[in-house]
Amino acid sequence: MLEATDPAPLTAADDPAACVSDSPLCFQRVTLGFGPRILLDAISFTLRPGETRILLGLAGMGKSTLLKLANGLIRPDSGEIFLFGQPIASMPEPALLDLRRRTGMVFQESALFDSLTVRDNVGWQLIERGVSSETIDRRVHRALSFVDLDNAFSLYPPSLSGGMRRRVSIARAIIDKPDLILYDSPTGGLDPVTSHTINELVVKERDAYKTPAILVTHRLQDAFTMVTHRFDSQTNAMVPLPKGSFDPLTSFMVLHEGHLLFDGSTDELLSSKDPFLKDFLA
Template sequence: MAPPLPTNQAQVNTPISASDQVVVFESVSIRFNGPPVLQDVSFQIGPAETRILLGPAGVGKSVLLKLANGLLRPDSGRIFLFGQEITHMHEEALLQLRMRTGMVFQESALFDSLTVRDNVGYQLVERNLPEEEVSRRVREALQFVELGHTYDLLPASLSGGMRRRVAIARAIIDQPAFLLYDSPTGGLDPVTSHTINELVVKERDVYATPALLVTHRLQDAFTMATHHYDSEQGKMVQLPDGQIDPKTTFLVLHEGRIIFDGSTEALLASEDPFLKEFLA
């Protein structure tokens, strides 16, 4: 007899420990055609936590991000999102969960033929919200990334940094309960990268949205760990007295495995030879 199709039974199977976490990976492995990309990967993301995922190019960072919101399925292990097991969840149920997440893709991934307004608002349009509400919320989201004036423009007329900010506006427009950023500063110059880091920190500190952020730029990662968003000044400033944001913690991937999971302080103090070289 064929086994029953997997349904949204996650609550039944979810261990209590997973239910108050935003994301849980339990011994997750995945391969494509070659050797395993991720092997026995386990970690959690708690409420209001920002986890920065580091690792060399091609190690599987984007794959891990796509597993976290069900865009890819693992070969083995279990994945929980918002306390529900998504490992084998039906696409329809998964879509509902994924709508509560916001994703900033590595290449911004905007629709070239749509205006900034329609790019940022498309998720709300899909949900059949009234035009006026879509317009109002697009303006708010663009305000957040300080791009109000680009409302009617096409992506082609924007710089790479502006396109990345539009992608962030699109990711946050529906007040996501979890944000995924894939190399949000990739390919950008240092000044523009600063603006993007500031937006990520602003989102973290103003809305306390839990996040998983991939970066290959250590400087960006440490900026996020050592700065906070000052609402009065309207900008990102360094935390006083060398403080480190306790909600921002690190994961490091190496050869398919998580070789570090912990605080900024612990990462900097690590004696692991690979980490020492990676951080040097």
């Protein structure tokens, strides 16, 4: 029990490096360098339950690296990362595997195995866990149906378009009902129409399941589509929010020259006076 004279416990609001206990993901002064370059310098942020954080930044600023740190694919030089409340910075790989399984990752280049069918790509995690073949078939069908690719079950990735590959990658990320999704540039390299279908899927996943997520995007337009729309389950489509309102559970981070230059709401981003941000958003 706290004594009256004890200082109040730090909260994330008092100290950006403090992690709240129910946070699915929290970075505490995470630093990583490659050779002489410090890529990420004391990065701290807290993702809250149900929240989607859009991560923006110029090419090469470390966005993909930050996502890989988030699920322990790479380790920081210093600082701590809490994944579902567990410190993972130096957690041994076997213990980390269980936590990583609870995260779905959509890699920047889709990262599908070309020699495996869509069924085996999407069901990969379940195959590795020894889940029965019938269960895998059923769950792959359900995941493919979510991304509107029911007919791709037996196809191989080389025969798919870029947009279809990205949808397969999303199906793989969500098949095990993850507690956190990390999307790395899911619309990168896609045309505007195909990007729209991918944005709609991300918004559908966000609004249907409230799965916390970090989403990297190069396309500001996509980021603003996500904050100005919601998924309508009646029509099975993304619809605009009333003019001037933004999804309250989606916010932004901007990574620039090793630091989080911005971490806040859409309103705060749009009203920022920071010269770089104003230029970036123009």
